[in-house]
Amino acid sequence: METYTFNAYPDHLNTAHVALFHNLKNAAALRAQIRAAATSPDEADRDAVNFAFVEPRLITSRLHLQTAIAQASLAAAQGNLRTKTVHSEILWALNPTNNITEALRRYGNSDTSTTLLVVRVGGMDVPAETVLKQMNEVAIGDVQPLDTLEALTDWSSVKKYHKLNNEVAIKTARDVNHEHQIVDNIVVTSVAMKSVVS
Amino acid sequence: MQTSSFASKLNMASPLSHTLLQSSSLVAQGAEARVYKSSLTIGGPPFLLKHRFNKQYRHPSLDASLTRSRVAGEARALLKCLRSGVNVPGVRFVDASEGILGIEWIDGLSVRRLLPGGTEDEEDLDGESIHDPQAKLSAHGISVGNLMSLIGIELAKMHAADIIHGDLTTSNMMLRHLTKFQVPVGSSDSLQLVLIDFGLSYHSALVEDKAVDLYVLERAFASTHPESEPLFASVLQAYADRLGKEWSGVKRRLDDVRLRGRKRSMVG
Structure with missing residues (x-):
């Protein structure tokens, strides 16, 4: 798990914990649990799944995810959330369109996920070990270093969702590494400027 | 509390x-x-x-x-x-x-500082080498001619996409030294010309707007760098090569703009 501290963000939003799970065992059960929590009268049920569950195959770099977290937390700090929570806002920020359902479907976890990024945005008051323990309670799998993220990226889906296949920048890339650099920069840029698109 | x-x-x-x-x-x-x-x-x-x-x-x-x-x-x-x-x-x-x-964040120097005349009136008053742009350019491993070509190519790519910068000067271009980490495998070019400051940019496919964009840069060269004519000529040469068939229209309009200035006459 990695912990990021955001400069200048208010105390209740300045920390983000991110864990990457491999060999996820309970993808379908986890989705059912999230659905049930949404309508549960018990606050504790919602607290248990109070994370952003992100599809790692659509994330191109740490910076990509950090940028989405930063923009979501900014919206939360300023009272400009377009979705219900800062965690769903992260998924909304990642998706290139304004459609919330589509954002959750594409960038959220699915019944067939075998890898998963789990993100908690909050304050520094909760120790990292506690957060990791809470993550391990909802996601059953192996927590691996975020450096393994790169190998998981599904570049053709990223290009498809961001409509990059016919762009000059992609067609003129020198090689596959260069293309990945370009795609990453475009994708990070799109996430950062989501609030001013259209 | x-x-x-x-x-x-x-x-x-x-x-x-x-x-x-x-x-x-x-x-x-x-x-x-x-x-x-x-x-x-x-x-x-x-x-x-x-x-x-x-x-x-x-x-x-x-x-x-x-x-x-x-x-x-x-x-x-x-x-x-x-x-x-x-x-x-x-x-x-x-x-x-x-x-x-x-x-x-772009690591590098502005083109203004890499060319003769560009460092005047700035804070660079320390040391001889700073006043010798030639030394700075060779430290980057690039000739003036190659630098001008890089500028022309970048401008042509931008205009081909119908983006008008609106404030082209040698200060708004940076020569970026890519670190080993950033250079693609199997590629030798570690220098990249980066255009910055799109605060006045807009979208336009008009030959007029592209010609004025180039004219603004030509004037910027002339006012900042001594003996800039051959420099700007090589920028245009690379621009023309890259832009292809659209160039003849832009060239004709650039000649018109040179005669009348940036603003179009509203009389007649």
């Missing part, structure tokens, strides 16, 4: 952006904006933060909407350039309501 800190935050216009700027270091100050070096996460990579501050001379609601649309416009132009393969910094952070645009 909880309530008092909350109250003090309410009194400030925007606590987040306010503290973000306080934690950044000022790089440059202009009439429209201040530029800072900042970072999003502690220990994270640096980025450049451009703050379009409040203008006291404008009505507050006009100021807010102008600032917002300019930040949005600049970000959109950068995205369009990236998609079209033009070397520009990527966007890293946007808070349009506060007039803040965060972009990728």
Whole structure:
């Protein structure tokens, strides 16, 4: 798990914990649990799944995810959330369109996920070990270093969702590494400027 | 304690952006904006933060909407350039309501400082080598001619995408030295010409706008760098080669613009 501290963000939003799970065992059960929590009268049920569950195959770099977290937390700090929570806002920020359902479907976890990024945005008051323990309670799998993220990226889906296949920048890339650099920069840029698109 | 800190935050216009700027270091100050070096996460990579501050001379609601649309416009132009393969910094952070645009940090020197005459009246008063641009260029391993070609190519790519920069000067171009890490495998070119400051840019397919864009740069060369004519000629040569068949129209219009200046005559 990695912990990021955001400069200048208010105390209740300045920390983000991110864990990457491999060999996820309970993808379908986890989705059912999230659905049930949404309508549960018990606050504790919602607290248990109070994370952003992100599809790692659509994330191109740490910076990509950090940028989405930063923009979501900014919206939360300023009272400009377009979705219900800062965690769903992260998924909304990642998706290139304004459609919330589509954002959750594409960038959220699915019944067939075998890898998963789990993100908690909050304050520094909760120790990292506690957060990791809470993550391990909802996601059953192996927590691996975020450096393994790169190998998981599904570049053709990223290009498809961001409509990059016919762009000059992609067609003129020198090689596959260069293309990945370009795609990453475009994708990070799109996430950062989501609030001013259209 | 909880309530008092909350109250003090309410009194400030925007606590987040306010503290973000306080934690950044000022790089440059202009009439429209201040530029800072900042970072999003502690220990994270640096980025450049451009703050379009409040203008006291404008009505507050006009100021807010102008600032917002300019930040949005600049970000959109950068995205369009990236998609079209033009070397520009990527966007890293946007808070349009506060007039803040965060972009990728570019390590390097402006072309202005790499060419003769460009370092005058600036703070570079220390040492001989600084006054010898030739030495600086060869330190980068690039000749003046190659640098001019890089400029022409980048401008052609930008105009082919129908983006007009609106403020082309040698200060708004940077020669970036890519680190080993950033250079693609099997590629020898570690130098990249990057266009910056899209604050006045707009979208246009008109030959007129492209010609005026080039004319503005020609005047900038002439006023900043001595004996700039051969320099600008090689910029145009590379521009023409890259642009292809669209060049003849732009060339003809550029000749017209040279005769009349940047503004079109509204008489007759």
